Amino acid sequence: MDFEYIADRVRRVRENVNQALVRSGRDGAAVDVIAVTKSAPPEVLPALFEAGITDAAENRWQVARDKLAHPAAERFKWHFIGSLQTNKVKYIVPRFDWIHSVDRLELAEALSREAAKTGRTLNILLQVNIAREPQKQGFHQEDVRRVVELVAQLPHLELRGLMTMAPKVAHSEESRPIFRALDELSRQVREDMQLPAFDQLSMGMSDDYPVAVEEGATMIRVGRQLVGPADLTQGGQGL
Numbered sequence: 001m002d003f004e005y006i007a008d009r010v011r012r013v014r015e016n017v018n019q020a021l022v023r024s025g026r027d028g029a030a031v032d033v034i035a036v037t038k039s040a041p042p043e044v045l046p047a048l049f050e051a052g053i054t055d056a057a058e059n060r061w062q063v064a065r066d067k068l069a070h071p072a073a074e075r076f077k078w079h080f081i082g083s084l085q086t087n088k089v090k091y092i093v094p095r096f097d098w099i100h101s102v103d104r105l106e107l108a109e110a111l112s113r114e115a116a117k118t119g120r121t122l123n124i125l126l127q128v129n130i131a132r133e134p135q136k137q138g139f140h141q142e143d144v145r146r147v148v149e150l151v152a153q154l155p156h157l158e159l160r161g162l163m164t165m166a167p168k169v170a171h172s173e174e175s176r177p178i179f180r181a182l183d184e185l186s187r188q189v190r191e192d193m194q195l196p197a198f199d200q201l202s203m204g205m206s207d208d209y210p211v212a213v214e215e216g217a218t219m220i221r222v223g224r225q226l227v228g229p230a231d232l233t234q235g236g237q238g239l
């Protein structure tokens with residue numbers, strides 16, 4: 001398979017990110033572009049790395065396994081972004097640097113215990129279901145402070161911030177209030193609870209990352225726009 005198109009895709013996403021930063025007065029702010037590789041074969045990894053991508057994400061252990069077995073996998077920092085069963089934690093902790101999808105206290109406790117066994121410290125984000133969609137994981141907004149207080153005490157975890165997935169909408173502009181609410185919540189928690197390391201906002205996917213960057217995203221999780229099929233015709237922003 002030929003992955004020559006990957007470099008163009010990466011360039012385009014970075015241009016869109018830079019333009020969104022300029023539009024919103026965030027010029028020069030750091031935004032990590034995380035490549036979501038779940039729908040691509042492991043062979044995409046070297047092309048991504050050569051195009052300057054150093055962060056990759058998966059949402060299911062079964063699929064992640066094949067990617068992690070590729071020799072190029074060790075060049076990346078790995079992010080777990082999917083719903084995570086407690087009994088899978090033992091596979092995830094040794095191989096992933098970041099967990100974006102901590103959606104219940106019990107999962108944070110299990111991650112802390114497993115990280116202690118391996119002697120590492122894991123970066124974690126709390127997933128927040130801002131739109132309160134019944135089919136989506138994540139804490140409700142009003143529960144976040146209480147959870148932060150508890151999770152911040154757990155050893156071998158570094159609580160780095162919040163993550164959300166915006167609802168499916170026809171126009172990405174409709175997701176702006178969701179991203180803005182996550183940014184506000186994150187600022188309040190960081191200031192009120194004096195957590196200087198609580199500085200990451202993981203929000204924005206292929207269809208809505210420019211809006212998420214305008215509203216303060218520090219990490220965007222991009223799948224289809226980076227590694228989708230070469231004849232991609234979906235109407236995402238900037239394509």
Ligand SMILES: *Cc1c(COP(=O)(O)O)cnc(C)c1O
Pocket residue numbers: 036038059081082165205206207221222223224225
């Ligand atoms: C698949 C996935 C993404 C990437 O979605 P695209 O629309 O392909 O960019 C981002 N975040 C999560 C949690 C995902 O499951």
